[in-house]
Amino acid sequence: MGDKSTTKPAQNSPYVNTDDNVVNFMSDNPLNRLSHQRKDSTWLATTMAKESTRFVLFSNLHPVCIPAESRAHPAKASPSKQQHLLTVTHENIKSYLEEHEPVVVFLGISSQNTSPQGDSGKRSNSTQESSPAWFAVDATAMSLDQLKQFDSRVVLLAVYPGMMRIEPTDAAVYAQARALLAWHDRYRFCATCGCIATVEDAGYKRRCTNDDCRSLQGAHNTCYPRVDPTVIMAVSSVDQSRLLLGRGQKFPRSMWSCLAGFIEPGESIEDACRREVKEESGVCVGQVKYHSSQTWPMPSSLMIGCLAEALTSDITVDKTELDDARWFCREEVQQMMQRRHPQGLYLPPKQAIAHQLVLQWLKTANL
Numbered sequence: 001m002g003d004k005s006t007t008k009p010a011q012n013s014p015y016v017n018t019d020d021n022v023v024n025f026m027s028d029n030p031l032n033r034l035s036h037q038r039k040d041s042t043w044l045a046t047t048m049a050k051e052s053t054r055f056v057l058f059s060n061l062h063p064v065c066i067p068a069e070s071r072a073h074p075a076k077a078s079p080s081k082q083q084h085l086l087t088v089t090h091e092n093i094k095s096y097l098e099e100h101e102p103v104v105v106f107l108g109i110s111s112q113n114t115s116p117q118g119d120s121g122k123r124s125n126s127t128q129e130s131s132p133a134w135f136a137v138d139a140t141a142m143s144l145d146q147l148k149q150f151d152s153r154v155v156l157l158a159v160y161p162g163m164m165r166i167e168p169t170d171a172a173v174y175a176q177a178r179a180l181l182a183w184h185d186r187y188r189f190c191a192t193c194g195c196i197a198t199v200e201d202a203g204y205k206r207r208c209t210n211d212d213c214r215s216l217q218g219a220h221n222t223c224y225p226r227v228d229p230t231v232i233m234a235v236s237s238v239d240q241s242r243l244l245l246g247r248g249q250k251f252p253r254s255m256w257s258c259l260a261g262f263i264e265p266g267e268s269i270e271d272a273c274r275r276e277v278k279e280e281s282g283v284c285v286g287q288v289k290y291h292s293s294q295t296w297p298m299p300s301s302l303m304i305g306c307l308a309e310a311l312t313s314d315i316t317v318d319k320t321e322l323d324d325a326r327w328f329c330r331e332e333v334q335q336m337m338q339r340r341h342p343q344g345l346y347l348p349p350k351q352a353i354a355h356q357l358v359l360q361w362l363k364t365a366n367l
Ligand SMILES: NC(=O)c1ccc[n+]([C@@H]2O[C@H](COP(=O)([O-])OP(=O)(O)OC[C@H]3O[C@@H](n4cnc5c(N)ncnc54)[C@H](O)[C@@H]3O)[C@@H](O)[C@H]2O)c1
Pocket: 228, 230, 232, 248, 257, 258, 260, 261, 262, 294, 296, 298, 301, 303, 348, 352, 353, 354, 355
């Protein structure tokens, strides 16, 4: 999969992955996760208490953000709707941590040149230390007034489309933190025996408190954070002139996107693509090629983006899954991409892998 040295596109296939380094929104995490340190409680406690350490906060899984203009170089600031994750110091939240004992997740260590931005302005001078550590904190028990004491401009970003406004430099950190906090939020009890499960390994594991529980033997996926593989595919018509798009029932009225769905246990990526397209639209799919992936922490999907070729063209929409599905010609897709479609139809924004798959189809469609 994705190994271009061994995987040649079929003859006349429009799908040649010309983007060798596809970096989707929420990828390219600037933090070194230092997974080997997660069991070292002494190191973690010392690191948390350091002046340079930064804490990002989430309230009800919404990231606490501040406008991107607060960057060191306001002249280069992005449009005002862009947001940074607010960061605070240990001193700022020490009493909250002691009083509420919230879930805290170690995110990693930033290198000096690649650290995410978004300081509250109230943190200590981190430039004295080259590699600040980052943690995520469930700050749900803090009121908005308390959060505003860190920075009066704080906002809580909604999941979608709110999170699309997070600065790309912070987006991967947001994804890592949200996916982990969302897992803790839903998995407080052991899925094997139902007893309380406590947080371990700096937030990357939960341990059942029942000593007799089977989850304490061997590697149990009930103890570790979830990642749900999900296929999403740009399906090209038999003659490669049209693209299959669908409208989910919860989509904004005029938005169309690539078909998507969760991979089932015991299923390959290719089989899942074929099954999902057949189930949702009635279209049979032949060749499937991997394009790129995107973490989608709502709450725990890993979007596996593919380019696929249809074998049939008749559409039968599964109305329990989709509002509609249809073929779009290249010109219409371009109009939707550029937001100049006569009926106002449009595609998801560039941050979504769906957008990138459609872009790739436009680049490679053999017309
Ligand atoms: N990044 C993007 O560009 C992009 C585009 C489209 C969809 N997505 C995401 O892909 C995911 C799947 O898309 P969809 O349209 O099929 O979603 P959906 O929400 O319409 O369908 C989810 C349904 O699948 C079932 N399901 C099966 N396995 C599941 C699992 N492991 N977790 C949750 N539900 C499961 C449930 O019945 C659920 O109702 C969603 O999370 C969606 O947000 C991302």
